[in-house]
Amino acid sequence: MLPALVATPGTHSAAEQTDGAAAVLRAVLDQGPLARTAIVRRTRQSAAAVSRHAADLLAMGLVWQPPEPVEPPRPGRPRIPLDIDTSYHVAAGVHIAVPRLTFSLTDLRGRVVATEHAPRARRPDAVLAEVAARLPGFLRRHAHGRSVLGLGVVTGGWVDPDAGVLVENAALGWRDVWLRRALEQTVRLPVHVEGHARALAHAELLFGQARQAEENVLVHLFVGNAVDAAIATGGVLLRGRRHGAGGIAHLPVPGSAQACPCGRTGCLQVTVSDNAVAERAAADGITPHADLLLLLRAAAEGDPGALELCRSRLRMVARAVRPMLDVISPDAVVVTEAVTLRLPALLPELSRELGGADGVVRGGSFGTDTLAVAAAVPVLAAVYRDPLGLRTAGAAR
Ligand SMILES: [Zn+2]
Secondary structure (H helix, E strand, C coil): CCCCCCCCCCCCCHHHHHHHHHHHHHHHHHHCCEEHHHHHHHHCCCHHHHHHHHHHHHHCCCEECCCCCCCCCCCCCCCCEEEECCCCEEEEEEEECCCEEEEEEECCCCCEEEEEEEECCCCHHHHHHHHHHHHHHHHHHHCCCCEEEEEEEEECCEEECCCCEEEEECCCCEEEEEHHHHHHHHHCCCEEEEEHHHHHHHHHHHHCHHHHCCCCEEEEEEECCCEEEEEEECCEECCCHHHCCCCCCCCECCCCCCECCCCCECEHHHHHCHHHHHHHHHHCCCCCCCCHHHHHHHHHCCCHHHHHHHHHHHHHHHHHHHHHHHHHCCCEEEEEEHHHHHCHHHHHHHHHHCCCCCCCEEECCCHHHHHHHHHHHHHHHHHHHCHHHHHHHCCCC
């Protein structure tokens, strides 16, 4: 049953309701379990407003009231805390990468509940058909009756989340793919589309180490087969025209003569992508065939040629990206990249090359769950931005 969710008409605008409820939910995410009195202090809203938003969020299954610690009875009203309800809703996601698809399910704290992988077909229409065909079984196996808030669809390159379109992903060889329009007709869930670097920046801001530092400037660098950046100030991602901000794939790498599909030579993505580095390792005889995991394993075992190739990748990334970072002067640079994930000891070298002060450059917060978290986070970001929007999405209980 839905209790009285809507406040007295005329007293609170819809925008105030949305912003107020989002602030309460965000405070509970960051610091829950949190007493209502603490939420009042943190969000600077009235006690009545916090009570109203709390009632809405409880009714929608977004927060719950954990049992109070056993304490001697105190005078006054009981201090019933609120926490994020991780048992009722889940977010689904699919990450589309060059080698494969990653299906994931996370709870409202961005923790991965389930992951499955599938090979990726070449053509976009075949991939979208595969997603629609596999998703129902994936949800049956892992959602266990929980409410599925929506499907996140995340891929590298330039993505316009408002239009739901992949504008360009050179690593996949895709252009102008209407991801949301195609999938909404087949999966019967709200579909939220986002670029990989931006999704990870959202994940850092909501669930990672960056969430306590909303006022600061954060740059997220992703180096895989796609090479992207996302820039956030005060917890908000820089958009640019059609969400094109952060496109670093074609920054020049000094000294590189690698031919790029864009017609120039020496572009960052074609020079340092996972496939490019793996092919260099095979050509140099470091690995028997082009396989990045083999190269990383050899480097981890101390093979000097493998280590030097890994270091040279980091140096090339740094040389291309450093001028941009010098201009922005970020408080934090979060790097999601296979070499530093596998060999964290090389992260300080990258930090030096990037000219970062101590502690500015660090690895991502999600380790081997990175792709799974990225896939679902557009759904979660939408919920934390506008929790009351769930009412119209039909997910309220
Ligand atoms: Zn290029």
